[in-house]
Amino acid sequence: xxxxxxxxxxxxxIHNLLNEYADCLDSxxxxxxxxxxxxxxxxxxxxxxxxxxxxxxxxxxxxTSQAMMRDRVTSLRHINTYNKYYCRHLITNTKVKPQDDxxxxxxxxxxLVQIGFEGKTEGIRAGEYRDTVVMFEGELKFKExxxxxxxxxxxxxxxKPL
Amino acid sequence: xxxxxxxxxxxxxIHNLLNEYADCLDSxxxxxxxxxxxxxxxxxxxxxxxxxxxxxxxxxxxxTSQAMMRDRVTSLRHINTYNKYYCRHLITNTKVKPQDDxxxxxxxxxxLVQIGFEGKTEGIRAGEYRDTVVMFEGELKFKExxxxxxxxxxxxxxxKPL
Amino acid sequence: xxxxxxxxxxxxxIHNLLNEYADCLDSxxxxxxxxxxxxxxxxxxxxxxxxxxxxxxxxxxxxTSQAMMRDRVTSLRHINTYNKYYCRHLITNTKVKPQDDxxxxxxxxxxLVQIGFEGKTEGIRAGEYRDTVVMFEGELKFKExxxxxxxxxxxxxxxKPL
Numbered sequence: 001x002x003x004x005x006x007x008x009x010x011x012x013x014i015h016n017l018l019n020e021y022a023d024c025l026d027s028x029x030x031x032x033x034x035x036x037x038x039x040x041x042x043x044x045x046x047x048x049x050x051x052x053x054x055x056x057x058x059x060x061x062x063x064t065s066q067a068m069m070r071d072r073v074t075s076l077r078h079i080n081t082y083n084k085y086y087c088r089h090l091i092t093n094t095k096v097k098p099q100d101d102x103x104x105x106x107x108x109x110x111x112l113v114q115i116g117f118e119g120k121t122e123g124i125r126a127g128e129y130r131d132t133v134v135m136f137e138g139e140l141k142f143k144e145x146x147x148x149x150x151x152x153x154x155x156x157x158x159x160k161p162l
Numbered sequence: 163x164x165x166x167x168x169x170x171x172x173x174x175x176i177h178n179l180l181n182e183y184a185d186c187l188d189s190x191x192x193x194x195x196x197x198x199x200x201x202x203x204x205x206x207x208x209x210x211x212x213x214x215x216x217x218x219x220x221x222x223x224x225x226t227s228q229a230m231m232r233d234r235v236t237s238l239r240h241i242n243t244y245n246k247y248y249c250r251h252l253i254t255n256t257k258v259k260p261q262d263d264x265x266x267x268x269x270x271x272x273x274l275v276q277i278g279f280e281g282k283t284e285g286i287r288a289g290e291y292r293d294t295v296v297m298f299e300g301e302l303k304f305k306e307x308x309x310x311x312x313x314x315x316x317x318x319x320x321x322k323p324l
Numbered sequence: 325x326x327x328x329x330x331x332x333x334x335x336x337x338i339h340n341l342l343n344e345y346a347d348c349l350d351s352x353x354x355x356x357x358x359x360x361x362x363x364x365x366x367x368x369x370x371x372x373x374x375x376x377x378x379x380x381x382x383x384x385x386x387x388t389s390q391a392m393m394r395d396r397v398t399s400l401r402h403i404n405t406y407n408k409y410y411c412r413h414l415i416t417n418t419k420v421k422p423q424d425d426x427x428x429x430x431x432x433x434x435x436l437v438q439i440g441f442e443g444k445t446e447g448i449r450a451g452e453y454r455d456t457v458v459m460f461e462g463e464l465k466f467k468e469x470x471x472x473x474x475x476x477x478x479x480x481x482x483x484k485p486l
Contacts, residue, residue: 011336012173019255022271026290048410049443086210086312088288090254090271092414093343109346109414111273111435113288119211119315121286124445126412126437128350150410153443174335181417184433188452248372248474250450252416252433273435275450281373281477283448 011096014106014133017140022089025160030076033161034069038136042144043069045162047152048127060149060158072161082159085122086115091129099132103143106131112162125151125162173258176268176295179302184251187322192238195323196231200298204306205231207324209314210289222311222320234323244321247284248277253291261294265305268293274324287313287324335420338430338457341464346413349484354400357485358393362460366468367393369486371476372451384473384482396485406483409446410439415453423456427467430455436486449486450474 017036024033037043045060063069094108112125130146147162179198186195199205207222225231256270269292276285292308309324341360348357361367369384387393418432436449454470471486 016257019257022255023257026271047443049441088271088273088290088312090252090273090414090416092252092254092416093346095340095343095347109350109412111412111414111437113273113286113312115288115312117211119209119311119313121288121313124286124437124448126439126445128412149443150412150437150439151443151445178419181419184417185419188433250433250435250452250474252414252435254414254416275435275448275474277450277474279373281371281473281475283450283475286448 010098010104011094013140014096014104015094017133017142018091018094018106018108018129018131021142022091026086026088030073030160031070034066034073037066037069037142037145038134039066040064041066041142043142043147043161044145045147045149045158048148048150049152051148061147061161069161076160080159082157084117085159086117087160088113088115103132103134106133110162114156123154123156125149127151127162172260172266173256175302176258176266177256179295179304180253180256180268180270180291180293183304183307184253188248188250192235192322193232196228196235199228199231199304199307200296201228202226203228203304205304205309205323206307207309207311207320210310210312211314213310223309223323231323238322242321244319246279247321248279249322250275250277265294265296268295272324276318285316285318287311289313289324334422334428335418337464338420338428339418341457341466342415342418342430342432342453342455345466345469346415350410350412354397354484355394358390358397361390361393361466361469362458363390364388365390365466367466367471367485368469369471369473369482372472372474373476375472385471385485393485400484404483406481408441409483410441411484412437412439427456427458430457434486438480447478447480448475451486 021036043063050058090111091108094106097105099105108129110127110129113121114123116122127147127149131142132144133140134143183198205225212220252273253270256268259267261267269290272289272291274287275283278284289311293304294306295302296305345360367387374382414435415432418430421429423429432453434451434453437445438447440446451473455466456468457464458467
């Protein structure tokens with residue numbers, strides 16, 4: 001009931017970061033996506049069944065620096081060929097927990113709708129974001145983002161980050 | 163951390179407006195829907211591919227006054243015949259930006275689930291709301307609402323606003 | 325605009341309760357689910373068409389105490405056999421209204437994605453939570469939770485709470 005004012009504000013800031021994350025991908029501003037991470041930040045995509053089985057492998061994406069993420073974007077822009085698609089993220093149920101080291105754990109549920117260029121839904125993915133967020137030079141950044149995919153049976157190749 | 167109180171409050175008020183928008187449609191209170199707009203407010207529905215191609219046409223709905231919206235409701239209640247359906251809106255990722263003229267830009271992602279009267283999902287639409295919101299006589303109203311539909315290949319006729 | 329500070333905080337607390345509700349089910353922590361209710365709290369699942377027709381029957385689940393909910397969990401853990409599935413809740417559009425008796429009405433929209441153990445989406449349910457929430461010994465609890473299912477044509481048996 002008497003949550004300190006500061007806590008409300010950090011929650012709002014984390015929502016803003018998540019919204020910006022979604023918007024970079026939904027608006028196809030891929031180049032802006034790595035900028036939301038620390039220079040040595042990590043981005044992992046794994047499946048729920050692997051993680052629950054304790055299997056530390058089979059990552060769909062495994063990037064341990066901003067540079068690797070930029071590389072992915074360059075690849076998508078200039079090397080890979082694939083059917084273009086729209087995407088739309090719905091991020092909900094964000095739970096923020098301050099950590100002793102000054103960082104924040106923020107877990108959210110997400111739904112990702114992928115839409116082909118003919119305007120038909122091609123896939124719906126559900127899962128969880130398990131994020132570690134830190135304040136860096138006055139801005140919140142992802143230190144680590146782990147995307148846990150519930151819908152891990154994939155009909156399509158993984159193209160853009162989730 | 164020290165977001166001014168007013169800023170938190172305006173975001174909350176915009177969420178309330180969006181929730182009321184969804185509820186008017188989800189609860190079939192169609193007559194209340196135009197009341198959320200200014201008298202000379204606008205409501206547009208267009209498709210993402212048209213907008214991205216710079217084509218200013220092909221609007222699915224194009225209303226430039228509350229009166230036109232009321233007309234639509236009257237038509238739905240008394241003139242059109244169609245298979246009734248339930249709908250359910252999920253509005254997320256709302257990003258609020260105050261404008262110089264005192265209005266607010268508020269963009270959100272949405273998912274709209276349409277359910278036939280036999281209880282089966284008949285369609286899922288995803289897209290973005292691009293709203294301009296103003297304070298009018300102590301209440302927030304839509305000055306303009308542009309619905310950008312990602313899932314623009316439609317299996318069903320457009321009946322109710324999105 | 326000048327919502328008292330306490331009201332913002334209660335909204336945040338209600339979001340936290342809803343997030344915890346979703347997480348108990350999504351993370352398969354079923355034993356924690358009844359703890360979110362008062363000892364004599366109620367949990368009902370009904371369908372939108374029944375409720376709108378004024379039919380007070382045909383509940384999918386009808387529990388009027390925490391003990392009945394615990395019983396359900398025991399049954400799921402030890403008695404029922406069913407194909408295991410993941411679930412993922414998206415809870416949005418929460419509207420909080422303080423009541424004269426000190427409780428809060430909180431209505432939300434939800435989307436529930438059910439995923440089979442092969443990673444494919446098996447079902448998507450949409451609906452509304454109509455909750456009554458009270459403060460009890462310093463914590464928010466559900467006094468009553470009514471789940472109204474829009475997608476009431478069910479392809480699968482109802483297993484876990486919604």
